Amino acid sequence: MSSAENNTASSWLNSDRRKLILQEYGIFLAFLLLVGILALSNEFFLTPGNISNVLLQTSINGILAIGMTFVILTRGIDLSVGSVVALAGMVSASFVTSSATAGIAGAPYPMVVALAVGILVGVACGGLVGFIVSRFSVPAFVATLGMLSAARGATLIYGGGKPVPGLSPEFRWIGTGNILGIPMPVILLALVFGISWWVLTRTRFGRYIYAVGGNPHAAKTSGLNVTRIRFMVYVISGALSGLAGMILSARTGSALPQAGIAYELDAIAAVVIGGTSLSGGVGRVTGTLIGALIIGVMNNGLDLMGIQSYYQQVLKGALIVGAVMLDQKRNQGL
Amino acid sequence: MQPLLKVEGLKKSFGGVAALRDGRFELEAGSVHALCGGNGAGKSTFLSILMGIHKRDGGTILHRGNPVEFGSPAEALRSGIAIIEQELSPVPHMTVAENIYLGREPSARFGGIDFKTMNRDAQALLDRLEFRISATQYMMNLSVAQMQLVEIAKALSHEADVIFMDEPTSAIGEKEAQHLFSAIERLKAEGKGIVYVSHRLSEIFQIADSYTVFRDGGFVGAGKLADIDRPGLIRMIVGRELGEEYIKTNTPTEIAGLEVAGLSAPGKVEDISFTARKGEIFGIYGLMGSGRTEIFNCLFGMDRPSTGEIRLDGQTVTIRQPSDAMAEGIAFVTEDRKVTGLNLADSVRNNICLASLPEMSPAFVMRKRDEQAASADMIARFSIKAARDTMPVSGLSGGNQQKVVLGKWFLRQPRVLLLDEPTRGVDVGAKREIYRIICDFAAAGGTVVMISSEIDEILGMSDRILVMRQGRSAGIHDRRETDAQSLVHLST
Numbered sequence: 001m002s003s004a005e006n007n008t009a010s011s012w013l014n015s016d017r018r019k020l021i022l023q024e025y026g027i028f029l030a031f032l033l034l035v036g037i038l039a040l041s042n043e044f045f046l047t048p049g050n051i052s053n054v055l056l057q058t059s060i061n062g063i064l065a066i067g068m069t070f071v072i073l074t075r076g077i078d079l080s081v082g083s084v085v086a087l088a089g090m091v092s093a094s095f096v097t098s099s100a101t102a103g104i105a106g107a108p109y110p111m112v113v114a115l116a117v118g119i120l121v122g123v124a125c126g127g128l129v130g131f132i133v134s135r136f137s138v139p140a141f142v143a144t145l146g147m148l149s150a151a152r153g154a155t156l157i158y159g160g161g162k163p164v165p166g167l168s169p170e171f172r173w174i175g176t177g178n179i180l181g182i183p184m185p186v187i188l189l190a191l192v193f194g195i196s197w198w199v200l201t202r203t204r205f206g207r208y209i210y211a212v213g214g215n216p217h218a219a220k221t222s223g224l225n226v227t228r229i230r231f232m233v234y235v236i237s238g239a240l241s242g243l244a245g246m247i248l249s250a251r252t253g254s255a256l257p258q259a260g261i262a263y264e265l266d267a268i269a270a271v272v273i274g275g276t277s278l279s280g281g282v283g284r285v286t287g288t289l290i291g292a293l294i295i296g297v298m299n300n301g302l303d304l305m306g307i308q309s310y311y312q313q314v315l316k317g318a319l320i321v322g323a324v325m326l327d328q329k330r331n332q333g334l
Numbered sequence: 335m336q337p338l339l340k341v342e343g344l345k346k347s348f349g350g351v352a353a354l355r356d357g358r359f360e361l362e363a364g365s366v367h368a369l370c371g372g373n374g375a376g377k378s379t380f381l382s383i384l385m386g387i388h389k390r391d392g393g394t395i396l397h398r399g400n401p402v403e404f405g406s407p408a409e410a411l412r413s414g415i416a417i418i419e420q421e422l423s424p425v426p427h428m429t430v431a432e433n434i435y436l437g438r439e440p441s442a443r444f445g446g447i448d449f450k451t452m453n454r455d456a457q458a459l460l461d462r463l464e465f466r467i468s469a470t471q472y473m474m475n476l477s478v479a480q481m482q483l484v485e486i487a488k489a490l491s492h493e494a495d496v497i498f499m500d501e502p503t504s505a506i507g508e509k510e511a512q513h514l515f516s517a518i519e520r521l522k523a524e525g526k527g528i529v530y531v532s533h534r535l536s537e538i539f540q541i542a543d544s545y546t547v548f549r550d551g552g553f554v555g556a557g558k559l560a561d562i563d564r565p566g567l568i569r570m571i572v573g574r575e576l577g578e579e580y581i582k583t584n585t586p587t588e589i590a591g592l593e594v595a596g597l598s599a600p601g602k603v604e605d606i607s608f609t610a611r612k613g614e615i616f617g618i619y620g621l622m623g624s625g626r627t628e629i630f631n632c633l634f635g636m637d638r639p640s641t642g643e644i645r646l647d648g649q650t651v652t653i654r655q656p657s658d659a660m661a662e663g664i665a666f667v668t669e670d671r672k673v674t675g676l677n678l679a680d681s682v683r684n685n686i687c688l689a690s691l692p693e694m695s696p697a698f699v700m701r702k703r704d705e706q707a708a709s710a711d712m713i714a715r716f717s718i719k720a721a722r723d724t725m726p727v728s729g730l731s732g733g734n735q736q737k738v739v740l741g742k743w744f745l746r747q748p749r750v751l752l753l754d755e756p757t758r759g760v761d762v763g764a765k766r767e768i769y770r771i772i773c774d775f776a777a778a779g780g781t782v783v784m785i786s787s788e789i790d791e792i793l794g795m796s797d798r799i800l801v802m803r804q805g806r807s808a809g810i811h812d813r814r815e816t817d818a819q820s821l822v823h824l825s826t
């Protein structure tokens with residue numbers, strides 16, 4: 001309290017603005033720097049084909065990371081997204097497959113049915129986790145760790161351990177189609193981002209999320225329904241995992257039981273690189289999107305340079321830790 | 335005689351802004367020295383330099399005549415300067431003895447810890463100080479007051495001869511405070527020097543021998559407390575004449591605002607009944623843990639009472655959760671603004687609007703202009719000092735933070751104001767402004783129920799006072815018919 005309270009108003013303005021600029025644009029500048037370096041070192045990098053490719057690669061992780069942002073903003077974590085991706089992808093696929101053995105009776109159904117089913121599976125998983133976390137005060141880490149295992153198991157049971165092949169072309173369109181040359185997954189990511197940004201910055205619900213994450217006690221004494229808000233963020237993360245799962249199976253053409261393994265780690269990484277605090281209440285979905293793009297661009301750039309994927313993982317690890325170190329420095333130094 | 339500690343011309347700036355311009359201080363052995371000043375006077379900076387947390391820009395510190403410079407609190411402690419911080423940070427799952435000897439455990443064979451010696455030494459130390467605490471207890475089972483005593487024992491085990499105490503009574507009750515004061519007396523008798531930092535002037539006059547006042551980062555004056563009276567000390571701290579400390583402008587009406595009948599919550603409060611009238615400031619006095627806050631928790635829907643009736647303006651109301659209480663026009667300024675009052679990372683504006691979000695966004699989308707207007711209104715009304723209302727509330731002084739909490743609730747235009755320790759950790763100047771806000775609210779016909787453990791405050795502000803003892807009411811008294819002694823007597 002010593003330095004802050006002794007500072008005068010004018011200095012507050014200065015350091016405050018400096019901090020704001022760093023927080024607002026620091027991650028964006030880092031992203032531009034990365035793009036610049038890659039563009040200079042490889043002429044292929046900035047071609048429309050490659051840009052579209054990077055965006056496509058980023059879309060699934062981006063959607064998961066946005067859902068993760070909602071959860072982390074309330075001081076939670078969702079480790080189950082990868083398994084929910086597999087389960088939703090598998091269940092929805094069984095509604096649109098032409099395979100006689102893997103599909104459910106009456107398949108293939110129209111795409112909308114499968115979409116609704118996939119989202120519902122995600123909502124159900126997220127809802128269960130949210131219920132356990134918010135009602136029984138089970139740590140999110142534990143509840144979602146349980147769901148990570150349970151949903152993976154459910155996927156294997158549902159599909160008998162086998163993939164669901166032969167998805168209808170109509171369904172595959174959400175993974176492989178495009179509108180005006182923009183791939184569908186990228187369009188979906190943009191939609192999810194736009195809505196989430198609006199909810200978090202402009203609506204009452206968004207304000208609730210920040211308040212619950214910033215100080216749950218104060219939120220409660222201010223009359224907020226903390227339990228319901230906590231519940232809701234897991235539902236959102238679940239629904240977005242469901243969407244991502246369907247995009248994934250639509251892209252691959254079949255739903256695989258081992259789909260989405262370790263996806264939660266990339267999603268968390270994107271959120272963290274994007275500057276959202278794991279202790280809650282601080283962060284923005286724009287940062288998360290850029291965080292996901294940084295991961296995507298880095299993987300792509302290293303691929304183009306011909307660097308083995310083993311090294312990419314080491315670099316990604318360094319990037320995550322480095323980003324948080326910078327963040328800490330930034331928050332302390334001012 | 336050579337002073338135990340002598341500080342001259344201490345300077346420190348943060349980012350070009352002087353937090354301390356001229357820190358001067360002289361501590362005699364075997365004395366209690368009060369360090370006084372409002373928030374932002376430079377006390378915290380002064381302490382953190384002496385403890386080696388911050389580096390000084392200039393000035394000298396002489397400990398027993400030798401110049402010293404500390405790089406860390408550990409170095410300060412080694413040379414005999416200890417601090418009992420306002421917010422204690424013990425290791426809860428370790429015993430008292432382990433906490434005292436943390437980092438210097440006596441070793442046994444094979445690199446193990448000699449628990450026997452450690453426990454024996456710790457117990458001997460505690461006994462010598464007449465602290466009735468067992469060395470083998472777990473720290474987490476101790477009260478805050480007992481933890482403070484353990485901290486003192488720890489300081490003494492380091493052979494400290496200068497002990498700083500930063501707001502030691504802010505989280506403990508009156509009785510425990512008296513306990514602490516007798517411990518301080520014993521330390522004094524052993525020839526230690528104690529630096530006592532507190533906003534509570536009555537305590538300073540009770541236990542300190544001399545004082546030093548800082549204001550705006552500079553030394554203002556020092557002397558013997560015997561040579562100065564309370565208004566004189568306030569004048570030095572504030573830098574201007576403040577007049578009466580408590581100015582009451584409200585007159586209670588005969589109309590009941592809030593009636594509570596037979597309120598019970600098992601293990602917390604039992605059979606509490608009172609009526610706070612419109613225009614009245616109704617005080618609740620009691621020790622920590624006497625069930626004061628629990629009454630408010632029941633009234634505000636944070637806790638479920640097992641029996642009891644709550645009436646507002648004569649109408650019985652049912653309150654199951656905070657939003658029910660808020661809909662009835664009850665506002666609750668909680669005890670600890672940092673824990674339950676504010677979202678520290680968020681802006682002043684968002685904190686002011688936090689309890690009014692549904693009203694500010696009837697159609698789900700926030701109305702930025704309404705929020706801006708509301709926050710500007712509250713900032714002006716309570717003269718909250720903030721550079722901009724988009725700055726984080728954590729950057730404000732304690733008094734201004736408290737005014738943000740008040741603003742948050744006044745925005746809802748409440749009928750009943752529940753105040754739990756409304757001026758804790760707030761300096762004299764800001765205290766007075768908060769008293770004015772409370773009085774204005776009551777004078778305009780509002781009902782105020784106020785908890786305070788500061789006896790002067792409760793006597794100065796309340797029209798009637800309910801005394802709590804062990805979860806039960808020990809009677810309701812008119813301010814004119816009671817005094818500090820009888821309140822303390824009733825509460826223990």
